[in-house]
Amino acid sequence: MAEGARRKVLITGAGSGFGKGAAIELARRGHDVVAACETEDQAVALAAEHADLTAIKLDVTDAADTAGAADLGIDVLINNAGVGIVGPMASIPLDQVRRSFEVNVFGMVALTQAVIPGMRERGWGRIINVSSVAGILASPLGSPYSMTKHAVEAFTKSLRAEVAPHGIDVTKVNPGPYGTGFNDQMVNGAADFIEDGDIQTTEMHAVVRQIILTDQLDPTEVSTALADLVEADETPVETYLPEGIRELLADFL
Secondary structure (H helix, E strand, O other), X not given: OOOOOOOEEEEXXXXXXXHHHHHHHHHHOOOEEEEEEOOHHHHHHHXXXXXXXXXXXXXXXXXXXXXXXXXXXXXXXXXXXXXXXXXXXXXXXXXXXXXXXXXXHHHHHHHHHHHHHHHHHHOOEEEEEEOOHHHOOOOOOOHHHHHHHHHHXXXXXXXXXXXXXXXXXXXXXXXXXXXXOHHHHHHHHHHHHOOOOOHHHHHHHHHHHHHHHOOOEOOHHHHHHHHHHHHOOOOOOEEEEOOOHHHHOHHHO
């Protein structure tokens, strides 16, 4: 498909954050946007705000919802839906760890599998996975989230090589600390899993909270980058944001 062509884009997690920003930006640029939200209420609210896009309820953990994506005729899939669950692995309930994988990994895989056959038939498609700097760096208390993003790294790189011969391009974006509210909810929520009287972990949580939540960046940069990748003729395997963050993290890798 030629650069600059109007593309039909399905973006998950469009009820808020990067996903909502990218959906609005892509619609502004004239693309046919299907903004997938976790709940019907989110979809109704988004549609009321932005009549230039199509908002639907699509929960990536719902098998019927993900299977339905096969019939949408998508040119570009942006796998953005995600949950942020963090806490000490000694005490965080296993069902919370499973929840993180169900949304961040298995939901992404299920939706990707749903749209690939149509892309192969048309001979062109693009899949953009939203990973994180947590996909290359594991911090204290971050394991439940970071494990899932490490999985996204492997999934993206393997899939890119597998489907390239069919005309399908796969890439990923690795954002750092942007102020969408996602990080705040994730990091503050870790306190729920710290056992009473565990002073050492409580102190560690305070340090992690300070590092991640101080001076968060404008999320418009990520939403714009996602829109630019949709329109690009070719993509790199990965895009780290903000620019230079991977080099800043090099001493920790």
